[in-house]
Amino acid sequence: MTISARDLEQLRSSLPLLSVEQLSTTFVSGDWRVAAVRGVSFSIARGETLVLLGESGSGKSVTARSILRLYGPRTELKGRVMLDGIDLVQATQNDVNHLRGSRMGLVSQDPGSALDPVRRVGSQLREVLRVHQPALSRNEAAARAIDLLTLVGLPDPTRAARSYPHELSGGMRQRVVIALAVSCEPDLLIADEPTTALDVTVQAQILELIGELKGRLGMGTLLVTHDVGVARQMADRVAVMYAGRIVEQGAADQVLGDPAHPYTAALLAALPTSGAVRGSLLPIPGRPPQPGELGSGCPFAPRCRFADEACAAEEPALTPVPGRGAAACIRPLTMAGTMAGSRT
Amino acid sequence: MSTLSSEVRLAPRLAPADALPSEAVTRRRKSLGLAATAAAVLVGATVLAAVLAPVIAPYAPNVGITADRLAGFGSHGHLLGTDGQGRDVLSRLIWGARLSLLTGFVPVAVAGTVGTALGVIAGLAGRTLHGTVMRTLDVFYAFPAVLLAITIAAALGSGISNAIIALTVILIPPIARVAETETARLRRADFLEAAAASGARRSSVAVRQVLPNVAPAITVYCTTLVGLSIVYAAGLSFLGLGVSPPTAEWGLMISDARQYIYSAPMVALAPAFAILLASVAFNVLGDGMRRVLDVRSENFA
Amino acid sequence: MSALLEARGLRMTYGNGVRAVDDVDIDIEPGETFGLVGESGCGKSTTAKVILRLEAGQAETMRFEDADLMAAKGAELRRLRARLQVVPQHPATSLNPRLRVSESIVFNLRAHGWSRADRAPRVAELLDRVGLAAQQGRAYPHELSGGQLQRAAIARALATDPRLVICDEAVSALDKSVQAQVLNLLVQLQRDLGIAYLFISHDLSVVEHVSDRVAVMYLGRVVEEGPAEELWARPLHPYTQALLSAEPGQGRERIVLQGDPPSPSDPPSGCTFRTRCAYATEVCAGDRPPLIEITPGHRVACTLHPHPEALLA
Numbered sequence: 001m002t003i004s005a006r007d008l009e010q011l012r013s014s015l016p017l018l019s020v021e022q023l024s025t026t027f028v029s030g031d032w033r034v035a036a037v038r039g040v041s042f043s044i045a046r047g048e049t050l051v052l053l054g055e056s057g058s059g060k061s062v063t064a065r066s067i068l069r070l071y072g073p074r075t076e077l078k079g080r081v082m083l084d085g086i087d088l089v090q091a092t093q094n095d096v097n098h099l100r101g102s103r104m105g106l107v108s109q110d111p112g113s114a115l116d117p118v119r120r121v122g123s124q125l126r127e128v129l130r131v132h133q134p135a136l137s138r139n140e141a142a143a144r145a146i147d148l149l150t151l152v153g154l155p156d157p158t159r160a161a162r163s164y165p166h167e168l169s170g171g172m173r174q175r176v177v178i179a180l181a182v183s184c185e186p187d188l189l190i191a192d193e194p195t196t197a198l199d200v201t202v203q204a205q206i207l208e209l210i211g212e213l214k215g216r217l218g219m220g221t222l223l224v225t226h227d228v229g230v231a232r233q234m235a236d237r238v239a240v241m242y243a244g245r246i247v248e249q250g251a252a253d254q255v256l257g258d259p260a261h262p263y264t265a266a267l268l269a270a271l272p273t274s275g276a277v278r279g280s281l282l283p284i285p286g287r288p289p290q291p292g293e294l295g296s297g298c299p300f301a302p303r304c305r306f307a308d309e310a311c312a313a314e315e316p317a318l319t320p321v322p323g324r325g326a327a328a329c330i331r332p333l334t335m336a337g338t339m340a341g342s343r344t
Numbered sequence: 345m346s347t348l349s350s351e352v353r354l355a356p357r358l359a360p361a362d363a364l365p366s367e368a369v370t371r372r373r374k375s376l377g378l379a380a381t382a383a384a385v386l387v388g389a390t391v392l393a394a395v396l397a398p399v400i401a402p403y404a405p406n407v408g409i410t411a412d413r414l415a416g417f418g419s420h421g422h423l424l425g426t427d428g429q430g431r432d433v434l435s436r437l438i439w440g441a442r443l444s445l446l447t448g449f450v451p452v453a454v455a456g457t458v459g460t461a462l463g464v465i466a467g468l469a470g471r472t473l474h475g476t477v478m479r480t481l482d483v484f485y486a487f488p489a490v491l492l493a494i495t496i497a498a499a500l501g502s503g504i505s506n507a508i509i510a511l512t513v514i515l516i517p518p519i520a521r522v523a524e525t526e527t528a529r530l531r532r533a534d535f536l537e538a539a540a541a542s543g544a545r546r547s548s549v550a551v552r553q554v555l556p557n558v559a560p561a562i563t564v565y566c567t568t569l570v571g572l573s574i575v576y577a578a579g580l581s582f583l584g585l586g587v588s589p590p591t592a593e594w595g596l597m598i599s600d601a602r603q604y605i606y607s608a609p610m611v612a613l614a615p616a617f618a619i620l621l622a623s624v625a626f627n628v629l630g631d632g633m634r635r636v637l638d639v640r641s642e643n644f645a
Numbered sequence: 646m647s648a649l650l651e652a653r654g655l656r657m658t659y660g661n662g663v664r665a666v667d668d669v670d671i672d673i674e675p676g677e678t679f680g681l682v683g684e685s686g687c688g689k690s691t692t693a694k695v696i697l698r699l700e701a702g703q704a705e706t707m708r709f710e711d712a713d714l715m716a717a718k719g720a721e722l723r724r725l726r727a728r729l730q731v732v733p734q735h736p737a738t739s740l741n742p743r744l745r746v747s748e749s750i751v752f753n754l755r756a757h758g759w760s761r762a763d764r765a766p767r768v769a770e771l772l773d774r775v776g777l778a779a780q781q782g783r784a785y786p787h788e789l790s791g792g793q794l795q796r797a798a799i800a801r802a803l804a805t806d807p808r809l810v811i812c813d814e815a816v817s818a819l820d821k822s823v824q825a826q827v828l829n830l831l832v833q834l835q836r837d838l839g840i841a842y843l844f845i846s847h848d849l850s851v852v853e854h855v856s857d858r859v860a861v862m863y864l865g866r867v868v869e870e871g872p873a874e875e876l877w878a879r880p881l882h883p884y885t886q887a888l889l890s891a892e893p894g895q896g897r898e899r900i901v902l903q904g905d906p907p908s909p910s911d912p913p914s915g916c917t918f919r920t921r922c923a924y925a926t927e928v929c930a931g932d933r934p935p936l937i938e939i940t941p942g943h944r945v946a947c948t949l950h951p952h953p954e955a956l957l958a
Binding site: 276278 | 890899
Binding site for chain 3: 533534537538539540541542543544545548553556560
């Protein structure tokens with residue numbers, strides 16, 4: 001693997017905020033082991049949005065949650081997760097708890113479960129603020145809580161602060177969760193399917209809010225989604241996950257416009273797009289493998305139209321593709337034209 | 345007795361599903377487990393002994409030899425000794441298993457059928473019928489189960505069939521409640537909506553769609569109730585409301601042995617132990633079956 | 646040719662006064678796909694349940710295959726139900742977990758008097774039609790994947806030769822790569838069997854892809870309806886415009902609506918969308934705007950598009 005002088009220069013100029021190296025997450029229950037994430041590496045710079053795109057069971061959410069160390073003792077974490085020089089895999093649970101909230105914020109899919117149902121929204125915000133900033137007085141914390149609720153665009157922040165979570169709509173609850181996540185101005189925002197449970201018009205509001213906050217607070221953002229549209233709208237770079245691995249990574253325009261990995265290409269082709277002839281979608285045959293169903297070769301090979309015996313031999317590593325990002329495929333697609341031609 | 349009555353009065357809650365919802369876990373083949381297998385063997389052995397009583401019982405159950413009365417444990421020819429009338433305790437236990445098991449199984453079987461039907465109908469019915477059925481059952485719930493059984497048995501007069509009727513009546517409400525809870529849990533499931541939209545008769549939906557989902561939980565619950573029913577039946581016999589002497593029945597055996605409780609406690613302890621063992625065995629077996637039958641492991645939206 | 650389903654003035658009011666469906670008209674022609682879109686709580690699924698006679702709604706008229714579906718009871722309703730089927734949303738619960746897939750299909754056949762001898766070949770034919778192997782017919786639902794489960798649910802719906810199949814978010818829970826398989830299957834079945842679909846979804850691109858005509862619902866009412874292509878090319882109602890633009894990752898200029906939909910228990914007077922509408926005026930608070938036909942088949946309920954006669958006056 002060669003690194004050009006230009007690449008080196010880029011590396012120096014932007015030391016990543018988060019760098020994940022060979023992260024593996026294995027769930028253990030008795031003699032039963034499931035490797036949900038198998039050697040994932042990526043980095044996020046300050047102010048950058050990386051989208052982890054994948055279907056259910058691809059390991060995208062597990063990756064995000066592993067970074068936050070949200071799993072219990074029956075989980076094996078391997079690899080390195082460096083947040084500004086601190087290895088989150090090695091750090092003590094106490095340190096991680098402190099970093100969560102102060103330097104990393106989480107927005108998850110279900111706003112209901114992130115909030116305490118029996119406490120008012122304002123009180124929950126004040127608590128988080130005072131845990132991470134003990135110097136804050138009661139009144140300062142209260143004022144800051146209202147500021148935050150204003151920041152996330154709640155129409156009547158004072159009233160929202162006095163509300164219980166169930167008194168708010170789904171969209172408003174997700175705004176509150178975002179307020180909690182950014183309350184201590186974290187460097188890294190991890191958003192795990194933040195809009196999946198929301199209606200499309202509310203989703204548009206929340207995505208706009210996340211984009212706006214990212215700009216204002218200069219946060220790096222890890223956005224986990226299954227929705228290609230969301231990825232297209234939000235991502236600077238995209239990492240596509242399949243069967244616990246990143247199979248393609250690169251600039252959003254390139255990955256979603258001119259994919260190098262056959263899986264990414266097939267996923268895009270399966271989407272119903274405006275003007276597609278009805279009934280002529282190009283589905284991917286079969287279904288994604290479950291953890292534990294993996295053979296030795298490329299995990300996508302059984303569903304790949306380009307696969308042959310060579311693909312079954314060995315699982316390909318994520319390798320740079322000339323002029324594009326990186327793909328884990330022994331024969332990456334070269335040009336959009338070639339791919340389209342070979343599909344007929 | 346008061347602890348037992350509260351056992352029945354409390355609406356039974358079945359254990360929550362395995363904490364790990366992963367498919368790989370729920371799909372692993374489940375076995376009964378050691379304790380439940382032992383319990384199953386014990387239940388099987390008791391049933392077998394009851395059926396084969398005429399063959400395996402060393403003595404006639406109701407004929408005593410006065411000279412041998414109150415022989416101790418392990419005395420010659422009488423493994424478990426003899427009672428106050430010189431009857432062989434082991435033989436009476438074996439013969440008694442027939443009636444005790446009968447009073448365990450029959451009320452539960454009848455109450456299981458009636459209770460399940462009531463519960464499923466109530467669970468699927470509109471508000472009025474549901475309310476009528478469930479409130480009527482609540483009336484029965486209002487009385488302690490044992491007291492109710494004694495009252496009914498006393499009103500009907502002593503005798504085994506009356507004891508069985510009394511036990512059946514008190515077992516219907518808790519079973520119906522389990523069935524109703526299970527049915528209500530399914531009510532909003534997509535497949536029941538599809539079944540309702542299929543054009544099938546409601547009775548067909550109840551029998552072919554709902555029942556297979558309710559049956560495992562009912563089976564598990566009824567298994568544990570068999571043990572309880574045996575205990576209650578013994579209690580009724582003890583009070584003279586069940587079978588009448590000299591018939592061999594576990595509860596009656598304890599009652600007979602009362603007068604020697606200080607001089608020869610073993611005569612009472614043998615049937616008491618049999619009742620305890622049967623009750624525990626059915627409970628443990630029920631727990632094991634819960635695992636095997638996968639009760640409460642599907643998630644319904 | 647008369648409509649397959651002709652529903653006028655569908656209403657569903659719950660006991661607490663919430664008007665989940667408020668005067669909705671739906672006509673579906675034989676063999677067409679009618680899409681129903683809207684956000685959660687807009688009443689699209691309730692509309693389906695009223696049509697399926699699973700909710701006790703009201704209607705001025707509701708005719709299906711020239712029979713009065715609203716008044717039908719007993720044997721007549723059961724007969725109609727053979728022709729009007731549903732594919733539910735959640736793969737995990739759309740089939741009875743305690744029954745084999747084939748038993749779920751047989752249940753529908755038995756309900757309509759199929760003899761024992763005819764059932765087995767019919768099940769085999771249906772499984773084949775939806776692309777399931779015979780072995781998968783013998784499986785229990787937990788042994789199948791989400792896509793296979795929805796195929797099985799489709800096979801069950803097809804068992805009694807329906808003319809109208811209501812797909813209530815039938816592909817929404819599936820991964821996109823699998824969703825495309827099921828969508829292609831639905832289209833193929835429509836071509837082969839001439840069934841009509843009432844296709845309910847919150848996923849706009851899916852509805853656009855499969856539908857001939859589409860109605861957009863907001864707070865229990867249809868605010869716009871028209872041919873799918875035209876609706877997407879020229880949405881007239883401000884809500885439709887915002888809804889279509891909100892879909893992430895497509896070219897439209899985004900119109901971000903303020904706030905949340907109002908509570909259905911206390912809807913605004915007049916046009917229910919006016920509280921979030923950028924164009925709202927006092928007029929909108931007055932009478933409820935009726936659906937007005939702008940171009941053939943394209944109707945909108947908005948004061949911005951007044952009735953031609955009102956313009957003349």
